[in-house]
Amino acid sequence: MSREQIIINMETNKDSKTNLPPVAPCPDPMTVTLTAEQSNVVTADFNAAQLANYQGELGYNSPNKAYAHTFEWKPKTRCCQVTKAVLKVELKAIQRGASPKSADSGNDRIAIVSSGGVSIPPFNEPVYDPNGTFPIPAGTLATKIWSLQGSDLNKLNTAHTLSFFVQDDSSVLSATLVLTICCLDKIG
């Protein structure tokens, strides 16, 4: 390749073989796993009713108490972007659920919430499959694995937080948020 050709390629920033802009690998990729071992709640993400009756302990075992948690992450540098986020929550019915509409574990829901408790679609759903077999006994397990998108990723990239809320006869056994992050410079 001639010196001129190299300069042209540098100027146009195109691959000399494909003539396409090069696909730049992330210069500083990382994965961060956040857990809910430590209770943390950003109250602005919840409404008054939610804040009036919640706790933040994993494995809590008394009914009629909701669960709230806010994950928070800190960008390593100014130019870090969450490109992927997977929330996994393991739950257990503290009391039996008679039907999908009964005021026991049967009607419990789990939702990602923001700004005064507004849920961010599509992640607002029953804890236990409403089309499954009822009644469900106490101790019934459920697992949610949600790959976040749209507003949830935006929230992680602007506020650097993500909150979720669980009603009120189900125990949260574990909750993890795995973030795939790309940082554009390595200057701490």
Ligand SMILES: [Ca+2]
């Ligand atoms: Ca209840």
Ligand SMILES: [Ca+2]
């Ligand atoms: Ca309930």
